Amino acid sequence: MSGGQTTSATPGATTGATTGATTGPLLDGLAAQGRAALVGYLPVGYPSVPGSVQAVRTMIDAGVDVVELGMPYTDPVMDGPVIQRAVDHALRGGTRVRDTLTAVEQVAGRGAPVLVMTYWNLVLRYGVEAYARDLAAAGGAGLITPDLVPDEAEAWIAASDAHGLDRVFLVAPSSTPERLASTVAASRGFVYAASTMGVTGERATVGSRAEQLVADTRAAGAPRVCVGLGVSRPEQAAQVASYADGVIVGSAFVRSLLDVSDEATGLDRLAEVTAALAAGVRSAQRPAGGSVDGSAR
């Protein structure tokens, strides 16, 4: 394990590193401009595999800085009803794990690093080393692993080191100081702070403990902390962007694609929602040239 927060995207710095852009340098660059990143989630295969690729491209063009591409899974215990519906549709449509790698390939290189959000059994079944190799080859930035804590991640830590990939682990309001420290040490790219104790979904307010969790995670050594769960509106995005390095949005994007008369309408709605959230993120007041706590990167 690397001991943490280096974002080794330098070609050749790791064995067999063929990876595309990782998230650390991008987040640092945005911080230097005085703003947080908008991280957008969409699942592969909704409404179809090509349709999801088009949706991600739309989202990037409309202002998303980092893409979180979900691998559809039969048993998504961290996801709420909106994402479950889309994922269920994707699976019934025959979406496969290898479609995710194809999708990564097709959206990488458009200016937004592409992280894959995946439940662990899919990677385990593919083969941890093989998945890391193929994700890096496809230009992916790394993985977000909602049901894999660092304690169980020995193989992934080794493979992500070997292929220069980000490994985004989660922290939660219930995380102890010891666990914050160990999770921060194991993470690379950024740490994903779950704003609330709960699953994905839009909420009236972002968890009140999110700001404190970000502060605690920084105190545990994390230079970059992004906040997810419950963010769906521009004013929420602005609020979170005032103290976090990134604002992670999922259900609001997915919802814009649900229940539409045709795909073009869905993409228009997605572009509108993205632009509004991106504007929200950009409207947040924070100091340029460093992190919100004033430390230089």
Add this chain to the structure above:
Amino acid sequence: MSGVDSGRPVVPGQEPRLGSLATHVGPYWGDFGGRFVPEALIAALDELDTAYHKALADPAFGAELARLHRTYTGRPSPLTEVPRFAAHVGGGARVFLKREDLNHTGSHKINNVLGQALLVKRLGKSRVIAETGAGQHGVATATAAALLGLECTVYMGEEDTQRQALNVARMRLLGAEVVPVTIGTRTLKDAINEALRDWVANVETTHYLLGTVTGPHPFPEMVRDFHKLIGEEARAQLLGEIGRLPDAVAACVGGGSNAMGIFNAFLDDEGVRLFGFEAGGRGLGPGDHAARFSGGAPGVLHGARSYLLQDEDGQTIPSHSVSAGLDYPSVGPEHSWLHDIGRATYLPVSDAEAMDAFRLLCRTEGIIPAIESAHALAGAIQLGPQVGEWSDEPVVLVNLSGRGDKDVATAARWFGLLDAGDEGEGDR
């Protein structure tokens, strides 16, 4: 409590071997087990682990649980020899049933539930959630919640609420909220997903009273410990009755809690063969069964690495069984370990074989078993004449994990016992 330190008598020639299997603790059994859960749950699992081990060390906890078992559950459960049934097993075997069906609430599930419910009080939490397939665990949880004054929500796949309507009514009578789960395969697997989502959101006030020996550490170890008195009682009862250990122990295996409960006391007795019988369903094609050791491969589901029915991508394959309680695509990690090290043998029993054994026990012994338990009975028959090769006077111990009241409607439809017009959608 009796499950912690059995103090069981050592039988000459059956001394425990070094490196006891019976006392192995989590989080790992070989390559299996672990904690594959969201970070939000880790603190609660650590808290539970600490509270559990503190309780084990506290004589007051053991005494309270033992008192409840004696005065409320009705333990020890009897051991019943079933000679008319044994005639169909063959090989000259004597067959004994461990009568967990006679426990309060009608199954072995109450053993674990009372233990965990006492822990909930120690944890200072006020609400329990549970998942249930056949309803036995849900009924047991609703019972314990009523007994100890806890709020209770039970998640149950919509399909299971229909085939186990009687148990849904029982849970509601006991004051529990029953939530039908309408997503996914609408069975036990999806009920667990929903319970996990609830737990993530409400972990500060809520304990997930997991019903079997799977899930993240410490559940597999803790649930086993709350159930191992099944085997300890049976072992002592057999030694008292016939002065020797059985040649084989048979139990059905869904998640695997009743099987682990009866296996544990014999794990270090190398002469005792252990058999787990899984749901072979309609056949061993994908989606037709829940035989993880016949059609599965190691993978992660619901917090633990274990054998799992999955496709080549790692997506969970829906399982099938005539028994809602065995209709689960994974299995407790300790079973996977026992399978891989060869200590226990796991075999599939088809729906039809189980239902034949169900009827046979009804008609030969006047006992209506749970369809889950009927898989163990069918397994004993499947072992057949070979039991005669193991011993001159072979003895087979079968765990009758539950009673069949809840399954009467299913059985009536299966055997065509309803009058025309009464028959709903068949299970066949």
